[in-house]
Amino acid sequence: MKHRVVILGGGFGGLYAAKSLKRAPVDVTLVDRRNFHLFQPLLYQVATGSLSPGEIASPLRAVLSAQKNTRVLLGEVVDLDASRRVLLLDQGQELAYDTLIVAAGSRTFYFGHNEWENWAPGLKTIEEATEIRRKVLYAFEAAEREPDPQKREAWMTFAVVGAGPTGVELAGAMAEIARETLRHDFRSIRPEQARILLLDSSPRVLPAYPEDLSEAAERSLIRLGVRPRVNVRVTAIGEQGLHVESDAGAQEIGANTIVWAAGVRASPFGEKLVQRAGAKLDKNGAVMVQPDCSLEQHPEIFVIGDLAHFEQAGRSLPGVAQVAMQQGHYVAQAIERRLQGQPPSKAFHYFDKGSLAVIGRNSAVAQIRRLHLSGLLAWLIWLFVHLMYLVEFSNRLLVFIHWGFLYVTFNRGARLITGEATHARGAGLQSQNHDSVRL
Amino acid sequence: MKHRVVILGGGFGGLYAAKSLKRAPVDVTLVDRRNFHLFQPLLYQVATGSLSPGEIASPLRAVLSAQKNTRVLLGEVVDLDASRRVLLLDQGQELAYDTLIVAAGSRTFYFGHNEWENWAPGLKTIEEATEIRRKVLYAFEAAEREPDPQKREAWMTFAVVGAGPTGVELAGAMAEIARETLRHDFRSIRPEQARILLLDSSPRVLPAYPEDLSEAAERSLIRLGVRPRVNVRVTAIGEQGLHVESDAGAQEIGANTIVWAAGVRASPFGEKLVQRAGAKLDKNGAVMVQPDCSLEQHPEIFVIGDLAHFEQAGRSLPGVAQVAMQQGHYVAQAIERRLQGQPPSKAFHYFDKGSLAVIGRNSAVAQIRRLHLSGLLAWLIWLFVHLMYLVEFSNRLLVFIHWGFLYVTFNRGARLITGEATHARGAGLQSQNHDSVRL
Numbered sequence: 099m100k101h102r103v104v105i106l107g108g109g110f111g112g113l114y115a116a117k118s119l120k121r122a123p124v125d126v127t128l129v130d131r132r133n134f135h136l137f138q139p140l141l142y143q144v145a146t147g148s149l150s151p152g153e154i155a156s157p158l159r160a161v162l163s164a165q166k167n168t169r170v171l172l173g174e175v176v177d178l179d180a181s182r183r184v185l186l187l188d189q190g191q192e193l194a195y196d197t198l199i200v201a202a203g204s205r206t207f208y209f210g211h212n213e214w215e216n217w218a219p220g221l222k223t224i225e226e227a228t229e230i231r232r233k234v235l236y237a238f239e240a241a242e243r244e245p246d247p248q249k250r251e252a253w254m255t256f257a258v259v260g261a262g263p264t265g266v267e268l269a270g271a272m273a274e275i276a277r278e279t280l281r282h283d284f285r286s287i288r289p290e291q292a293r294i295l296l297l298d299s300s301p302r303v304l305p306a307y308p309e310d311l312s313e314a315a316e317r318s319l320i321r322l323g324v325r326p327r328v329n330v331r332v333t334a335i336g337e338q339g340l341h342v343e344s345d346a347g348a349q350e351i352g353a354n355t356i357v358w359a360a361g362v363r364a365s366p367f368g369e370k371l372v373q374r375a376g377a378k379l380d381k382n383g384a385v386m387v388q389p390d391c392s393l394e395q396h397p398e399i400f401v402i403g404d405l406a407h408f409e410q411a412g413r414s415l416p417g418v419a420q421v422a423m424q425q426g427h428y429v430a431q432a433i434e435r436r437l438q439g440q441p442p443s444k445a446f447h448y449f450d451k452g453s454l455a456v457i458g459r460n461s462a463v464a465q466i467r468r469l470h471l472s473g474l475l476a477w478l479i480w481l482f483v484h485l486m487y488l489v490e491f492s493n494r495l496l497v498f499i500h501w502g503f504l505y506v507t508f509n510r511g512a513r514l515i516t517g518e519a520t521h522a523r524g525a526g527l528q529s530q531n532h533d534s535v536r537l
Numbered sequence: 538m539k540h541r542v543v544i545l546g547g548g549f550g551g552l553y554a555a556k557s558l559k560r561a562p563v564d565v566t567l568v569d570r571r572n573f574h575l576f577q578p579l580l581y582q583v584a585t586g587s588l589s590p591g592e593i594a595s596p597l598r599a600v601l602s603a604q605k606n607t608r609v610l611l612g613e614v615v616d617l618d619a620s621r622r623v624l625l626l627d628q629g630q631e632l633a634y635d636t637l638i639v640a641a642g643s644r645t646f647y648f649g650h651n652e653w654e655n656w657a658p659g660l661k662t663i664e665e666a667t668e669i670r671r672k673v674l675y676a677f678e679a680a681e682r683e684p685d686p687q688k689r690e691a692w693m694t695f696a697v698v699g700a701g702p703t704g705v706e707l708a709g710a711m712a713e714i715a716r717e718t719l720r721h722d723f724r725s726i727r728p729e730q731a732r733i734l735l736l737d738s739s740p741r742v743l744p745a746y747p748e749d750l751s752e753a754a755e756r757s758l759i760r761l762g763v764r765p766r767v768n769v770r771v772t773a774i775g776e777q778g779l780h781v782e783s784d785a786g787a788q789e790i791g792a793n794t795i796v797w798a799a800g801v802r803a804s805p806f807g808e809k810l811v812q813r814a815g816a817k818l819d820k821n822g823a824v825m826v827q828p829d830c831s832l833e834q835h836p837e838i839f840v841i842g843d844l845a846h847f848e849q850a851g852r853s854l855p856g857v858a859q860v861a862m863q864q865g866h867y868v869a870q871a872i873e874r875r876l877q878g879q880p881p882s883k884a885f886h887y888f889d890k891g892s893l894a895v896i897g898r899n900s901a902v903a904q905i906r907r908l909h910l911s912g913l914l915a916w917l918i919w920l921f922v923h924l925m926y927l928v929e930f931s932n933r934l935l936v937f938i939h940w941g942f943l944y945v946t947f948n949r950g951a952r953l954i955t956g957e958a959t960h961a962r963g964a965g966l967q968s969q970n971h972d973s974v975r976l
Contacts, residue, residue, distance in 0.1 A: 133954045155953050160952075496939060513572075514572065
C-alpha cells in the first residue's frame with residue numbers, strides 16, 4: 099500500500115499541498131466540509147455585488163480531477179487519534195493516514211464578544227458574503243421606504259470595523275455602490291449621501307503597511323467618499339449601532355449595517371492538536387510548529403497556513419494566502435524527501451513577494467520589497483495578480499470579462515437580496531403578519 | 538397629481554407592464570418582495586450548476602432606473618382596500634393607487650401534500666434552485682462516502698416528478714452532470730451510473746406538446762441516460778423515497794434526491810381579491826378576468842400572468858412568460874387609452890409564438906405554429922430566443938460566454954454546495970456531535 103497523505107482543508111494551503119504532491123508516490127485524500135476552494139481575496143466582491151459566488155469558488159473535485167493519486171472527501175473531521183494515526187469523521191467513519199497535513203485555516207473572531215456576530219457579520223465564507231450583500235442592499239431599500247429622517251439616517255450609515263486590507267476593500271466598494279452603482283436607482287433617497295465609516299483602533303488605516311502607503315490609501319478612501327476614523331475602539335455593537343471610544347471620549351453611532359473585518363482567530367482544530375498530539379498554541383490559537391512546519395512530538399503531522407504559528411526573523415508570518423501556498427508546497431516536498439530517504443529539507447523560508455490592497459477603481463497600494471506604489475499602477479498590478487491566481491481557467495476569463503463590464507458600466511449585476519434573513523435586523527422583509535400574502 | 542399605477546410583482550407580467558408605461562403620463566410604482574427580476578426559464582440551469590443566480594436575475598432598480606416615471610418599492614403587500622383604492626404593505630404602510638395591476642404569479646403546488654416539500658423542493662425561486670443544486674451535488678458526495686451498497690444506490694437515484702418542460706430540462710441537465718461533468722471527479726463511485734427517473738402521471742413526457750414532439754423528447758432523454766416513466770402516479774414522498782402507483786401495481790422507489798416539477802398554483806393574493814374586490818377564482822386559484830384583463834366589479838384592477846385565468850378559444854391560457862408579457866403590454870395600453878378618453882381597446886388576444894423545451898446539449902423540441910422541430914435546430918432556436926430575452930445586456934453577453942465555455946468543457950463552474958441544509962435529509966453534512974470541529 100502506498101504512503102497515505104491526508105490533508106485537512108481545501109484552502110490555499112491544503113490545495114497547494116495536494117497539487118504539489120501530484121507526482122509523488124503517495125495516496126492523497128483531501129478532506130473539506132465544503133465542496134469548493136474559495137478564492138478568499140475576492141470575497142469582498144461577492145459581498146458588494148460585483149461577482150457571483152460561482153465566480154470565485156472552484157469545485158475541489160474539478161480542480162483535482164485530473165490528479166489520479168488524489169481523492170476529495172466532503173466531510174467534517176471531528177477528532178484525531180495521533181497514536182493510531184486515524185482521523186474521525188462525522189457519521190463515525192475513520193480515515194487513516196501516514197502523514198497528516200492540517201490546513202484548517204482561521205475564522206472571524208470577535209475578541210470574546212460573539213454576540214456581535216448578530217449585528218456585524220464577518221467575511222470568511224460565501225454565506226457571510228451573501229449575508230453582507232443582503233444587508234447592504236436591503237439598507238438602501240429600507241431607507242427608500244423610511245419616512246422618519248433619523249431612522250433613515252441609520253439605514254444610510256454603514257460601519258466597517260477594522261481597516262486592514264479587507265476593511266479597506268469593503269469600505270471602498272461600498273462607497274462605489276453608493277456613489278456610482280445605485281446613483282440613479284432611487285427616488286426618495288440619494289444613495290451618494292450614504293455615510294461609510296471605516297473604524298480602526300490603530301493610528302492609521304492599513305496599519306501593517308508602510309506609513310506612506312497608509313497615507314495614500316487614506317487619501318484615496320476619502321476621495322471615494324469613505325470616512326476613515328482611526329484611534330477609535332469599538333466597545334459595543336447592538337441593534338442601534340456601535341458604541342465607540344477614543345481620546346475625544348465615548349460616542350454612539352447609529353448604524354443599521356455593520357461589517358466586521360477586525361479580527362480572525364485560528365481554527366479550533368488547533369485545540370484537538372493540543373489534546374491529542376501535544377501541540378502548543380500561541381495566544382491567537384495558532385499551532386506552534388517546527389522549522390519544517392511539523393509538530394515537535396509528531397513529525398508526521400504538519401500544520402500550515404493560518405492555523406500555523408511560524409516564526410521568521412523574530413516575527414510570526416502573517417495569515418495570508420502566499421504563506422499558506424508556499425508552506426503547502428514546502429511540506430509536499432518535505433514528504434517526498436522523507437519517502438526517498440533523503441536528509442530533511444532546510445527550514446521553511448517564506449519569500450515575501452509583496453502586499454497588495456485595493457481601494458477602488460484605479461486605486462490600490464502595493465508594497466513589493468522596497469518598492470512602494472499607489473494609484474493606477476498598483477491597481478493594475480493587483481488586477482493582474484488576482485486574475486493569474488484564480489484557480490480555474492474558465493473562472494479567470496469570466497471574471498476578467500465581468501470586471502470589464504463593471505469597469506465600463508459601474509453596473510453590479512450580482513446585487514441580489516437572497517436567502518433568509520438570519521439576523522433580526524434584516525427581518526423587516528419578512529412580515530410579522532402570518533396572514534400576509536407573499537408576492 | 539398624476540394618475541397612480543401600482544404594479545404588484547416584478548415578474549414577466551409586472552415588468553413588461555411597467556416598461557410599456559414608460560411614456561404614459563402616469564406615476565408607476567412597482568412593488569415586489571424581491572429586489573430582482575428573475576429569468577425563470579433558466580432557473581433550472583442554476584439548479585444544475587451551469588449558471589450563477591446573478592446571471593439570471595437583474596435588479597429591478599437597474600432595469601427600471603432610466604424610466605423616470607417609475608419607482609421600485611421592496612416590500613410585501615399584505616392586504617387591499619379596493620373601496621379606498623389602497624394597498625397595505627408590511628410594517629403598516631399604505632400605498633394608494635388609481636389603477637392596480639396584479640401580477641403576483643404562481644408558486645409550487647403539492648396537491649394538498651405540503652409535507653412533500655420537505656423531501657422534494659420545487660423550482661420557483663433562487664433559493665429553491667440553490668437548494669436543489671445543493672441536494673444534487675451532495676448526493677454524489679454522500680454516495681462517494683457510503684460503504685453500504687443499498688444506501689449508496691439511494692444516493693445515486695434522482696427522481697424528478699413531473700415531465701413538463703421544467704421536469705424535462707432538469708432531468709436532462711442532471712443526466713449531463715452525471716455522465717459528463719462529474720465523470721472523472723470521483724474515485725469510489727461512477728457518477729454515470731446514476732439513475733435519473735422522470736415520473737409523470739400522463740401517458741407521455743411533455744404532455745402539453747404534440748405527440749410527435751413528445752416522442753422525440755423521450756428518445757432524446759433516453760439517449761442522455763434519463764429513464765422516463767409515464768402513467769405513474771406519485772402517492773407518497775418521504776425520507777426513504779417515493780411511493781408510486783401504476784397499472785403494473787404499487788412500488789417503492791428508494792431515492793434521496795427528489796425534485797418536484799409537477800404543479801404550480803396561483804398566488805394566494807387571488808383570495809384577497811375575492812374577499813376585497815369580489816373576484817372569482819378557478820379551481821387552480823387563478824382569478825377569472827374580463828376580456829380586457831380587469832375585474833368585473835373593479836375595472837381599475839387588472840390581473841395578468843399566472844394569477845389570471847383568461848379564456849381564449851374555449852381554453853384557459855397557459856402559465857408561461859409569453860402570456861404574462863403580452864398581457865402586461867396590453868394592460869399598459871388599455872390604461873393609456875382610458876386616460877386619453879379613448880374607447881376601450883379590443884379584448885386581449887394572445888399571440889402564441891410557439892413553445893420550446895430544451896432537453897440537453899444540441900437537443901430540444903419546438904412547436905412554432907404548425908411547425909414541429911426537434912434536435913439541433915430546435916436547440917439553436919431555444920438558445921437564440923433565451924439569449925434575446927435575458928433582460929440586461931451585460932447578463933446576456935456573460936451568459937452567452939459562460940454557455941460557450943460550458944459547451945466546450947462540460948465544466949459546470951457554479952456547482953457549489955452552499956447554504957444551510959434546510960431539509961433533514963441534507964443534514965448529514967452538519968455533524969450531530971456538538972463537540973465537532975469545523976474545518
